[in-house]
Amino acid sequence: MEEEYSSPSSSTNYTMITTDDDETLSRVFSQLKPYCLQLLQFLQNPKNITTTKAAEATTASQLHGFLSQSPSNSLQPFFDYVLFPLLLLLDGAVASRSSQEGKSGHMPHPVNDSIAEGVLKCLEEILRKCHLGSLNQMIIVLKKLTSGALLTPSESSEEFREGIVRCFRALLLRLHTCSNVSCICKEIPSLPAFAESSIFQTPLDSKSEPDECLLAFLQSQDASAAVGHWLSLLLKIADTEAKRGHHGSARLRVEAILTLRVLVAKVGTSDALGFFLPGVVSQFAKFLNVSKAMISGAAASTEAIDQTIRGLAEFLTIVLKDEANLSGLGIPVNDISSPQPSKNKSSQVFLEALRHLPKTALKENSRRQITCTSASTIEEKSSSDSCRDVRSLCVRRTKDWIDQTSVHVDKLLSATFPHLCVHPSEKVRRGLVAAIGGLLSNCSFTMKTSRLMLLECLFVLVCDDSDEVSVVAQESIDCFLMLGEKELIEGEIAEIINRMIEKLPRVVLGSEEPIALSNAQRLLAVMYYAGPQLLVDHFLRSPVTAARFLDVLTICLSQNSVFAGSLDKLISAKPLSAGYLHSITELKSGSRLNSSNWTGNYEASSKVSEIPNIGEEASQSSHGIPSQDYEIPRMPPWFFRVGSRKLYQTLAGVxxxxxxxxxxxxxxxxxxxxxxxxxxxxxxxxxxxxxxxRYYKESWQSWYTRGASGQVLRQASTAVCILNEIMYGMSDQSIDEFSRMFHKSKLRHEELRPICQSNEVGNAVISKIIWKVSEEKRRSGHIIDCVGSIIHEYLSTEVWDLPIDQKVPFQELDSEAEGITLHFINDTTMLHQESTSSIYLVA
Structure with a gap:
């Protein structure tokens, strides 16, 4: 049963209208008419201000309720009728708030905030449900909304400015492709490329459409000024809220960026957006830079950062998409997957270019002309005088323009994306991995300068704690390496690893924990994806490069690193009120011995096998992880001063x-x-x-203080730690850990292998399958020989004769034992702890 709508003054209980016959339309009009007449009457007769304001607010609220519950097909016939009073009231609201109107001496009838916000809600609802009837109508609505968007925070409320932005987005979302199959609107993707919200979905009304294609107008030269103005307005609104600090609205900032994403998607072509790339990308990069230094307020909103990342990637994907810039790059269409464009001269190139052109492009000679300047290249030129005019808002995407733009974009992205890889919000990292994947898959040639940086960011995200982030990152890397990306040669990967190795000690010993962990994870992931052959060829084949590689890791793990680290970490680890307690505990730990349950032929080893692990005690107290003496290998006791267990596990993985x-x-x-x-x-x-x-019968104190003996002792402890991890890397447990970390991708390895081989991809993808020791090598005895060499050095009596207490061996005189420092005792204890771990491992 269908009930009639109530009058404007009665209760607002509405019933859905599902038919569009004459009777139903008559009922709808009978309900809309009182609302619209009352709104017009308020504008014409503003005598009783108090009563008018209350009545206006009530009418606007009831009209919004009616519109929200009415189907679009019943409202479309009355779209103009409802739009007229709403736009008049919007004019009055803007005029009464604008400081410019006040200067002119004309003060319009004031429209208070509740009325203005109610009008905007009604306007948003009808724009969301009804399509615009003509191009003139869209221009009129845009002018009214532009006037409202120009108001500053001091002139209008937050809700009013948000309502303006939401109305503009509703207008854009209602624009759909037309039924003309040859219209250039078919080139437009319609929705943001990285949209993950239902907010972008709008119903498609196929029964009626305007006579003119409004989407085609948006990408035309006639609309360039309006598009650029709105891009500027939306960016300014988002920037203004960030500058207001805690007074700024994170919600309005998000709404502005969301609307900008919709505008970019609806314009949708590189020709129409290319002119605005420098300003838009620079402003987006500014947003991301500001967010790095903010921990609260609108600028630090995780939702706003996520939307900014996605919006930036969508804009770059449209303007710098490889297919849109082939002519400027001088790359034939059929050589898109080739690292070096083909030099063969053939008319087939020209034919292929024609096939990729939109149908209307051949009809519109005023917009575009394709000429074959040589048999090997095709250059897209604009024959329109407006494109050649200095005042025109379009660019010719020549090779020089593309190269300069790519360099500029790379500088902006390099300053923000690596920092976002370690952002504490999973939502931000999800947006980042989606953006990077889209840029690599669509702009690999055009953004060649940024490609290695984007890949490095993906390698960090591969190791992310969140499966939603790491799985997408792994799939992006798999697809990028799988689909014929031949330019990523071994030399480039080796260059990435070399650069990471060089700066690894600096970031581990001198940076904050997230940055150090990010760089270590990046190195681990790149090495894994590079494969064993590349590592052997570039880093292990030469004794010099192998020694250099291990020296870098020795510096990162060395006991000398107890003096490194950030000041913030030192302050937080040692509160000023009780800092001395930590120092006393550390000094006493070297001489605290417990009995061992490990039985063996060496008394010294049995004494130290259960010495409390300083690092694990600290880790347990700070991270809540219980100490496990049977865990082999484990974090060395001195490393807790530099980083967490997670950082050590990453370095150990290397x-x-x-x-x-x-x-x-x-x-x-x-x-x-x-x-x-x-x-x-x-x-x-x-x-x-x-x-x-021993030969010179020297005392331990003299030996320790002479020369670099103490440094030798510390280097030996670090060397034992390194040997633990190298040997553990060949165990099944270690290989399984790598599989769990890097094989989360849904793409099966069996599916990857034939595709990789058919595309002649190197061992970068195949290497994910061959990180395993063959049974033949396990049975060869080489591993056993290496284990024997390690045990032989471990169990040297000279190592275990080192004093582990202030009471030195009985054969020395008491006078020689006096003055032995606790540093020496502590270093020896650490060496024995590491040695014990190795004995357990190789046994």
Missing amino acids: LRLVGLSTMADSRSEVSLSNIIDIPLNCLRKLVSEVRMK
């Missing part, structure tokens, strides 16, 4: 790949024994120093 790559490389180019000899030399040096001490 070392595990070093050992695993020598055994996973099917060519057997480098022997594992050559790699372990590098850290074993530190142990051998320690043994040699102790033997010299």
Whole structure:
């Protein structure tokens, strides 16, 4: 049963109208007419201000309720009728708030905030449900909304400015492609490329449409000024709210960026948006830069940052899309997947370009002309005088323009994207991984300068704690490497790894934990995707490069790093009120010995096997992780001063790949024994120093203070830690951990292999399948020989004769034992702790 709508003065209980017959339309009009007449009467007779304001607010509220519950097909016939009083009231609201109107001496009838906001709600609702009837009507509505968008926060309320933005978005979302199959509106994607919200979805009314295609108008030269003005207005609104600090509205900032995304998607072509790229991208980059320094307010809103990232990527994807810039790059259409464009001269190139042109492009010679300037290249030129005019809002996408734009964009992205990889909000990281994946898949050639930086960001996100982030990142990398991306050669990957290795000690020892962890995760992911063959060829084949690689990791893990780290970390770790307690605990820990349940032939080793692990105690107290003495290998006791267990596990993963790559490389180019000899030399040096001490009958105190003996002892402890991780890397447990981390992608490896081989991709993708030691190599005895070499050095009596208490061995005189520092005792204890872990491991 269908009930009649109530009158404007009665209760607002409405019933959905589902038919559009004459009777129903008559009922709808009978209900709309009183609302519209009352709104017009308020404008014509503003005598009783108090009563008028109350009546206006009530009428606007009731009209909004009616419009929200009425179907679009019943409102469309009366669209003009309802729009007229709403636009008049909007004019009055803007005029009464604008400071410019006040200066002219004409003060219009004031429209208070509740009335103005109610009118905007009604306007948004009818724009959302009804399509505009003509181009003139759209221009009129845009002019009215533009006047409202120009109001400042001091002139209008937050809700009023938000209502203006939402009305503009409703107008844009109602614009759909027309029924003309040859119209240029078919080129437009219609919705934002990285939209993940239902807010962008609008019903498609196929029964009626305006005579003129409004989408085609938006991308024309005639609309360029209006499009640029609205881009500027929306960016200004978002920027203004950020500058207002805690007074700014995060919701209005988000609404402005959302609306800008819709505007960009509806304009949708590189020709129409290319002129505005510098300003839009610079402003987006400014938003992201400001958000790095803010922890609250509109600028720090995670929703706003997410929308900014997606909006920036969508704009770049449209303007710098490879297919739209082929002519400027000098790349034939059929060579899009080739790293070096084909030089073959053929008329087929010209034919292929014609096939990719929209149908109306051939008809509109005033807009575009395709000429074949040579047999090998096609250059897209505009024959329109407006495009050649300096005042025209369009650009010719020549190679110089593309190169300069790419460099500029790379500088802006490089200053923001790497920092966003470690943003605490998962929502921001999800938006970032979607944006990077879209840029790599659509703008790989045009944005060649930024490609390696974007890949590095993806490598960080591959190791993300959130599966929603890491899985998408892995799929993006798989697809990028899989679909014929031949320019990513081994030299470029090696360059990435080299650059990361060089700056790794600096970021680990001198940066904040998130930055250090980001760089370490990036290195781990790149090494894994590079594959064992690349690591062997570029970093392990030469003894010099292998030693340099391990030296860098030694610096990151060294005991000397207890003096490094950020000041904030030091202050938070040692409160000023009780800082001395931490120091006393550390000094006493070196001489605190417990009995061991490990039985063996070496008394010294049994004494130290259960010495409390300083690092694990600190980790347990700060992170709530219980200490597990049986966990092998484990974080060394000194590393907690530099970073968390998570940072150590990432650095340890790098070392595990070093050992695993020598055994996973099917060519057997480098022997594992050559790699372990590098850290074993530190142990051998320690043994040699102790033997010299015995030969000269030198006291421990004299030996420790002489020369660099203390440094040798600390290097030996770090070397044992490195050997633990290298050997553990070849275990099944370690290989399984890598599989769990890097094989979250839904793309099956069996599906990847034939596609990779058919596209002649290198071992970057295939390497995900071959990170495993063959059974033949496991049975060869080489690993056993390496284990034997390590045990031989571990169990040297010189290592275990080092004093582990202030009471030195009985054969020394008491006078020689006096003055032995606790630093020496503590270093020895750490060395024995690491050695015990290794004995457990290789046993």
